Amino acid sequence: MKVSDKPRRLTVKRMAEMLNVSTATISNAFNRPDQLSEARRRWILEECRRVGYMGPNAAARSLRTGRTGNVGVMLADNLAYSLTDPVASEFLHGLAEVFDRRQMNMLLLSSREDDEHRSRLQESMVDGFIVYGWLQEGRTYDRLLQHGKPMVAVDFDLEGCTWVNIDNYAGARGSAEHALKQAPETVAILGLRLVDTDQVCRVGDQKLFNEKRAISVRRLNGYTDALAAAGRQVSSELIWSVPVNTHQVAYQAAREALTSSPRPDLLLCMSDRIALAAIQVALQMGLKVPEDVRVVGFDGIPEGANLHPSLTTVYQQSAEKGRTAARLFLGEQEDRNVLLPTCLEIRESCP
Structure with a gap:
């Protein structure tokens, strides 16, 4: 059947007749791909697309107008x-x-x-x-x-x-450069999703995620480059990977770090939640912040400014990130990649 000959309204029944298959087969091609071989499903979808049929449900048909x-x-x-x-x-x-x-x-x-x-x-x-x-x-x-x-x-x-x-690398590097001005003896990094595991762990010799996909690795590179520029380095045994950004898991990682020997006197944390958990652990251990251990976070959530000691952190524009993504999607601004800057907010935990 030629495209010019197609009826004005295509239905799943009509497509089944045109392709000499059952209506269930047409429906499965769109909604249950596991019921068909990949080659058969691809052929059905290509034929449907060729004649302008977008699927057997109302939501799919609305795509013929380009808008839902x-x-x-x-x-x-x-x-x-x-x-x-x-x-x-x-x-x-x-x-x-x-x-x-x-x-x-x-x-x-x-x-x-x-x-x-x-x-x-x-x-x-x-x-x-x-x-x-x-x-x-x-x-x-x-x-x-x-x-x-x-x-x-x-x-x-x-x-x-x-x-x-956001410029994760620059934000992390700038925060580390600030923290290193007071010449800490031992630096530890509490990272977020650096390696493929659902457990809190030291990075050690595990393979890191690709930095194009993982913002945490960009932050790690910022930290380590700042350390290298200061003639310092951090052992992979003093870099933790926290699998999920929750207080409970962050608390576990912070406790492991602050009970290790030698005990770090600077913690570079890849989220404010991790940093706030680290401050809690330090205070419970009888340590003073920032006298005994300095803590730097990342994100700029309101809670970090409201506690004592208040948290030194990298502020990222989370809401603006959403607004920018929406405007790009809607074509309200030029279709190009956007890198939003960060801002270092210096407070009590690392003055």
Whole structure:
């Protein structure tokens, strides 16, 4: 059948007749890929695309007009964590400010790969994606690329995709240079997701994540380059990887660091949550901050300014990061990569 001969309204039944398959086969090609061979599914999708049929459900058909009014926000972490983490929450707030003004909706999606059928259905209901955090290569990554929809990456680099990042390297290096002015004897780094493990651990000889995908490795490079410029270095045995940015896990890492020998008198922490946990551990051990141990954080969450001793930290523009990503997605600003600057906020924990 020629494209010019197609009926004005295509249905799943009509497509099944045209391709001499069952309606269930057409539906499976769009919504249950595990039910078909990859070659058969690809052939069905290509034929449907050729004649302008976008799928057997209302959400997919709306894509024929190019708009659903929904934006998929793909989160690297689970939804509960993303809504309680102060940095992620600020980022989502920034997105919402712009999308509210344009009367668009956000559909929060998790990058977990435990239910591909459900994920495909959800992803079919949006005009495109803002991908926040590290998206590992895998089924989710491949699936997003197959959609061929607009995408903006945030906090990591994605080939062929416009991204928004903060200058993690410069922020970390600047904070370390400030902390090193007082010539600490022993430096330890409490990192965030540096290696592929779900346990608190010392980095040792484990392979680090790729810095293009992991902002933590960019921060680590900033720290170590500042140390090298000062004629110092830190052993990989004094670099911890914290798998998730929660107080409980950060507390464990901080306690391991502050009970090691020699005990560090400077802790460079890759998040404010980790830094605040480190201050708590130090005070519980009877140590004075900053006299016995100085602590530097990263993020600039409000809690760090409100406690005593207040936290020296690198402030990142989390809400502006969200606003920028939304404006890029909507075409409200030039389609180019954006690197947002950071600011060192010097307080009591490392004056």
